Amino acid sequence: MAAELSPIDKAKFAAAKRAVDFVEDGMKLGLGTGSTAAFMVRCLGERVRSEGLRVQGVPTSNRTAELARQLGIPVITLDEAKWLDLTIDGADEVDPQLNLIKGGGAALLQEKIVATASERMIVIADAAKDVPQLGAFPLPVEVIPFGWQTTQLLIGQVLEGLDVGGRETTLRRAGDQPLRTDENNYILDLHLGRIGNPRQLALMLNQIPGVVENGLFIEICDTVIFGHDDGRVTLRDIAGGASQEGRVDLARADTIFAGLGE
Numbered sequence: 356m357a358a359e360l361s362p363i364d365k366a367k368f369a370a371a372k373r374a375v376d377f378v379e380d381g382m383k384l385g386l387g388t389g390s391t392a393a394f395m396v397r398c399l400g401e402r403v404r405s406e407g408l409r410v411q412g413v414p415t416s417n418r419t420a421e422l423a424r425q426l427g428i429p430v431i432t433l434d435e436a437k438w439l440d441l442t443i444d445g446a447d448e449v450d451p452q453l454n455l456i457k458g459g460g461a462a463l464l465q466e467k468i469v470a471t472a473s474e475r476m477i478v479i480a481d482a483a484k485d486v487p488q489l490g491a492f493p494l495p496v497e498v499i500p501f502g503w504q505t506t507q508l509l510i511g512q513v514l515e516g517l518d519v520g521g522r523e524t525t526l527r528r529a530g531d532q533p534l535r536t537d538e539n540n541y542i543l544d545l546h547l548g549r550i551g552n553p554r555q556l557a558l559m560l561n562q563i564p565g566v567v568e569n570g571l572f573i574e575i576c577d578t579v580i581f582g583h584d585d586g587r588v589t590l591r592d593i594a595g596g597a598s599q600e601g602r603v604d605l606a607r608a609d610t611i612f613a614g615l616g617e
């Protein structure tokens with residue numbers, strides 16, 4: 356018998372399952388990266404297999420591409436698709452304006468390109484990622500390896516003039532080596548604590564030579580779906596109005612998805 360999903364995985368699954376209801380036949384989809392997005396890709400694979408749903412997916416990482424292919428979801432490149440109907444992706448933090456911190460899984464560059472090329476972005480997350488202000492989660496910034504320590508100093512200088520809670524930056528590692536992104540770059544994590552003005556910070560970071568992209572997604576997300584461990588989901592739309600509540604049946608989740616999160 357399959358082991359039961361942990362409460363956090365149930366919450367991620369609930370959000371992922373609900374998001375896949377928005378997928379329609381013939382859509383070109385952006386497929387996000389991370390453990391919540393992996394649940395979404397599995398739920399999508401289920402619909403492709405059981406309903407014969409025809410979709411094409413543009414993965415935001417090599418990991419997601421591999422998973423999608425394993426599940427029989429047709430994979431195309433963004434250059435082939437050019438424009439997408441919908442991207443579904445996870446996030447590390449979501450603020451009340453639906454601005455995001457992303458990049459905990461080091462895929463922020465492709466994730467931002469894909470989400471920006473989409474008619475609609477739906478973010479899926481467990482409810483703990485719903486925050487009043489961004490910044491407790493370290494902000495990932497993708498940088499070119501050449502001269503990265505100079506880039507780090509320049510980032511520190513930019514932060515001095517801004518409304519943030521802290522200024523420490525660390526190079527992300529994989530074992531004893533710097534972590535390499537799918538584009539072969541490095542990630543600097545900015546431990547800010549609090550980001551007073553996310554839009555200003557995002558713009559200023561991207562002006563620094565050596566910075567490729569930052570993990571602040573400003574006005575890119577249209578809808579967020581927060582999952583809870585009892586199967587409840589809360590939908591919030593950028594268009595405003597009250598949040599909608601719903602419920603996802605977790606009964607099959609334990610059987611099909613136990614142990615399959617990233």
Ligand SMILES: O=C(CO)[C@H](O)[C@H](O)COP(=O)(O)O
Binds near residue numbers: 388389391445462
């Ligand atoms: O931005 C991301 C990867 O770059 C992920 O979407 C984000 O880190 C959330 O991951 P998880 O669903 O595993 O919590």
